[in-house]
Amino acid sequence: MQHLLTLEGMPRDTIVALLDRAQAFVxxxxxxxxxxxxxxxxxxxxxxxxxxxxxxxxxxxxxxxADVLNFDAATSSTTKGETARDTLKTIEAMGVHGFVVRHAENGAVAALAQAANPGTALLNAGDGRSAHPTQGLLDMLTLRQAKGADFSKLKVLIVGDVRHSRVARSDLHALRALGAGEIRVCGPKSLLPEDDGTLAGCTVTQDFDAALDGIDAVMMLRLQRERMAEGLVASLDDYRRDFGLTIARLKRASGDAVVLHPGPMNRGVEIDDEVADGPQSLILRQVANGVPVRMAVLEALLHV
Amino acid sequence: MQHLLTLEGMPRDTIVALLDRAQAFVxxxxxxxxxxxxxxxxxxxxxxxxxxxxxxxxxxxxxxxADVLNFDAATSSTTKGETARDTLKTIEAMGVHGFVVRHAENGAVAALAQAANPGTALLNAGDGRSAHPTQGLLDMLTLRQAKGADFSKLKVLIVGDVRHSRVARSDLHALRALGAGEIRVCGPKSLLPEDDGTLAGCTVTQDFDAALDGIDAVMMLRLQRERMAEGLVASLDDYRRDFGLTIARLKRASGDAVVLHPGPMNRGVEIDDEVADGPQSLILRQVANGVPVRMAVLEALLHV
Amino acid sequence: MQHLLTLEGMPRDTIVALLDRAQAFVxxxxxxxxxxxxxxxxxxxxxxxxxxxxxxxxxxxxxxxADVLNFDAATSSTTKGETARDTLKTIEAMGVHGFVVRHAENGAVAALAQAANPGTALLNAGDGRSAHPTQGLLDMLTLRQAKGADFSKLKVLIVGDVRHSRVARSDLHALRALGAGEIRVCGPKSLLPEDDGTLAGCTVTQDFDAALDGIDAVMMLRLQRERMAEGLVASLDDYRRDFGLTIARLKRASGDAVVLHPGPMNRGVEIDDEVADGPQSLILRQVANGVPVRMAVLEALLHV
Known part of the structure; x- marks a missing residue:
């Protein structure tokens, strides 16, 4: 494995090995x-x-x-007019062995990986709405710590703006690879993916209350405020009423259900304080797991 | 001591121990x-x-x-809408043991400290106009190096915008704890604190010339340009005439008086070049002392 | 040598020693x-x-x-009103031993060096249009690797906005010190230096095609887009037609001629993709050489 671009198509054993190594770091x-x-x-x-x-x-x-260099290409004025590929090749030439890349466009990190030298590793830290593989891995590690390594009986519900979410896509890739028992997806129609295979095998609904029935893990997504400007969401109040996770709603899930959110949270919109800070929340555990998961990935790609 | 939030109420022995350790680093x-x-x-x-x-x-x-992460919350676009508490808790979850926090609001760092885990240390690097404890400590170290450890005969004058100054407040807390012989405060009425206890025990005057008489240490404060827009200062010329430290004025102080300023200086406004760069200036010594003082504090809070 | 401010007047032996040390790092x-x-x-x-x-x-x-601190004075709001000298002296007082300084004004780094303590080293990372000495050194290292240590038979052509280029000036200083056989300079009259000695000993022309005849190394310069706003260049199309390095044009040079560019490139303006990415391009080698050259300079100035 030279790069980590997506979890799509990654063998179960590879995922499990990365999670095992991350757990060892924990x-x-x-x-x-x-x-x-x-x-x-x-x-x-x-x-x-x-x-x-x-x-x-x-x-x-x-x-x-490792030594770390940081380059904020989003705000750099000096690389205006330079292609992302030239920026990458330039920094690579300085003796950099791995790149953690975030880009607003789908597939941009994979395209950059084509330009990298054989000894250089690219880690996708989120590209467009395509993939955020380390988030997917850390979510799986968090679920595994809470629910055990056998995902076959696990009922998972993903809620919110799946259409624009790279987190949701990487979670779906990983949940399928690990053989999750049931995957439900819930959100307003305007925020669900078009018929592109993203939701293959998932039960899809707009009824959040019904979807929670008997669920073991609720994975909430962040509502980007720009969805309102785009007319995809009527109002924050409406969104909260239909798709916000309140303490009352959470009671519909399994008694030991856990709650995940990739952050940053819109408290009072997609998730209420009582849930975010409550005993069933694993949100800070997710953040904590992000470091050992990324250690495992960096080691796998860069250790010589 | 889990946190360093303020010097107010800190026992003399604690301050002295931190200064001793800082001096050892020097x-x-x-x-x-x-x-x-x-x-x-x-x-x-x-x-x-x-x-x-x-x-x-x-x-x-x-x-x-120590490993250092930097987060410039003032310019970060990604945490918009996230509370300061959530930002802190998130980074804490990544395995960060200490936070150096600056915030524009009084008491904001203490409020964040309430949310920290028992093993996490917060260091106030300036909050509102309340406190800037490491600046207070480094000023005391600088005075002690110049004037000796017995503050009881020391006559100190603080000049300028005490009302809005967290530096002045932390200096006052420390000077009192160390038993400074006399503390005078001088500035325009519009820039002196209201009757809130800040100046308890101080001699207060608007007459800079008189206030300098026999003084051992002059602690100048920075004049924020925004005070003019707020109408609290008539003009820079007026301010310099009444409260600027010129070489002529400095002669009114004790012959071996020392001059301090927390920087950055408005040269030609609150302080003249001849003073700032003259033999009585300890301004660069203050900066130099900032590092060992912060080493002492970091060690005290974070060494395991 | 306390500072590295310019290559102008630097003895040949000093340059060669730095290049030798850089090559050892390579x-x-x-x-x-x-x-x-x-x-x-x-x-x-x-x-x-x-x-x-x-x-x-x-x-x-x-x-x-080494430990590294970064200070982006260009975007810092906190040092507004503070002189560059005070900023330098302040950070120096924190126990910083060397400064890598870039400044928009000619001679600004040398002026700051006057203010530094005897034990502090300043490295000019580019000042105005005056000098960019480490770029000059890395260009020489790149030429030496490709063409050997004897520069006396080397025919070098520098093309573009020499007037505003600190890179060109440092290259010219170094090429002269190393005894380059022939130095040609080519660019539109509006972008060539006035009669200030910069081009002493150089053959100057506006005819790029003729200038390439028999040349061993072509050093292209970046065209700043602001030159168009200033009226110094009519259009990018015109510039490319007269001074852009195309694959056809490159054939006029010596068969084993090499191409350099300091980056970032304006592809399709001063240089075409086929040249930039072709077998005669040393552009990424230049970037790679930048690190060992800067290691050699940092060691020479800061090793104790």
Missing amino acids: DDADADHRSILAGRAICTLFFEPSTRTRLSFQRAAQRLG | DDADADHRSILAGRAICTLFFEPSTRTRLSFQRAAQRLG | DDADADHRSILAGRAICTLFFEPSTRTRLSFQRAAQRLG
Whole structure:
């Protein structure tokens, strides 16, 4: 594996091996892993702004002893007119071995990976609405910690703007690879994907209350405010009424159901405070798992 | 001590111990202290822009071997709509042990500290007009190096916009704790605090010339240009005439009086070049002391 | 040598020694050089934005084990009103031993160097149109790798906006010091220097085709788009027709001629894709050489 571009089509064993390694980093939280990537250099190359994902990768790289360069291509004035490919090739020539890349366009990271040298690894940190593979992996690690390694009896519900969500797509890829027992998807029709295969095998509904029945894990998605400007959502109040996870609604799920959200949250819109901060929330656990998951991926791609 | 939020109410012995440790770092400037915080991670979390304080904390953390993440919340577009508390909790979950926080609102850092886990330390790097405790400590270290450890005979004058100054408040807290012999405060009435206890025990005057008589240390404050827009200062010329420290004026102070300023300076407004760059100025010494003082604080809060 | 401000007047032996050391870093690419600058601190102090040069210096500093602070003075709001000198002196006081400085004004870095302490090194990372010495050195290293150490038979052509180019000036200084056999300069009259000695000893022409005859190395310069707004260039199409390096044009040069460009490139303007990405292009090699050249300079100035 030279790059990590998507979880689509990734074999179950590969996913499980990455999760196992990430779990080992969790279990061994105080160990010094700095020799693993000592002398290796990683560049965060963000063509779309992001703080959380960048910090999480930085922390992972620090714990592995890698050197980190940061390039915020979204705000750089100096690369105006330069192609993303030239930017990548330039920084690669400086002796950078891995790139953590975020880009607003679908497939942009895969296209850049075509231009990379054989010894260079690209990690997709989110491209368009296509994929966010490390988020998918950290969500699976979080589910596995809570519910065990056998996903075959797991009933999972994904709620919200699946159409525009790379998180949802990577979660769906991973859930299928791990053999999740049942995957339900719920959201307003305007925010569900067109008939492009994204929801193959999923039960799809607009009725959030019904969809929660007997569910083991609720994976909430962030509502981007721009969906209102685009006319895809009538109002935040309407959205909350139909698709917001309240404490009352959560009671419809299985008694030990867990709640996930990739952040940042719109509190009071897609999720209420009582749920986000309640005992069933794994939201901060997800963030915590992001670091060991990214350590596992960086090690797999960059350790020599 | 889990956090460093303010010097108000801090026992004299605690302050002295921090200053002693900082002085040891000064005396041992070339030693390698990287093992002290090796494996520990610190995030500078700035909700208000600042470069000097952030760089000083970064340098202190580097010298102690800590990993540093930087998050400029003031300019981040990705956390719009996210609460400061959620931002803190998210980065904390990534395995960050200490936060250096600046915020424009009084008490904001203390409020965030309420949300931190028991093992997480918050360092107030300036909140509103309330406190800037490491600046207070580095000012005390600078005074102690110049004037000795016995503050009881020391006559100190603080000049300028005390009303809006967190530096002045932290200096006042520290000077009182260390038993300064006399504290005078001088500035235009519009820039002096209302009757809120800030100036308890201080001699207050608008007559800069008289206030300088026999003084051992003059602590100048920066005049924010926005005070003119707010109508609190008539003009820079007027301000300089009444409250600018000129070489002529400095002669009214004790012959070996020292001059401090937290920077950045408005040269030709609150302080003249001849003073700022003259033999009585300790302004660059203050900056230099900022690093060992922050090392002492980081060690006290984060060393395991 | 306390600072590296310009290559003008630098003895041939000094340049050769720096290139030799850089070549040793190239030959020994996997070695661990972190002890060379362990415990030393460097600040990138950019009063004009730049990403590529800053990243290259950062990577060089990382490979030498130095601590790095970054200060983007161009975008910092906190230092408004502070002089560049005060900014430098402040960060210097924090225990920073070397500064990598970029500034929009000619001679600004040399002026700042006057203010530095005896133990502090300033490295000019580009000032106005005056000098960009590490770019000059990396260009010489690239030429030497391709053409050998004896420059006396080398015919070099510099093409483009020499008037505004610090890269061209540093290249000219270095080529003269190394005894280049022939230096030709080609560009529109509006973009050639006035009679200020810059082109002393050079053959100057506006006829790009004729200038290429028998040349061994073509050093293309970036065309800043602002030259059009200034009326110095009629149109990009006209510029490409007269001064763009096409594959057809390159055939006029020596059969084993090499092509250099400091980046970022305006593809399709001063250089065509087939040339930039072709077998005679050394453009990515230049970028790669930037890191060992900067390592050699940082070591020479900062190793204790």
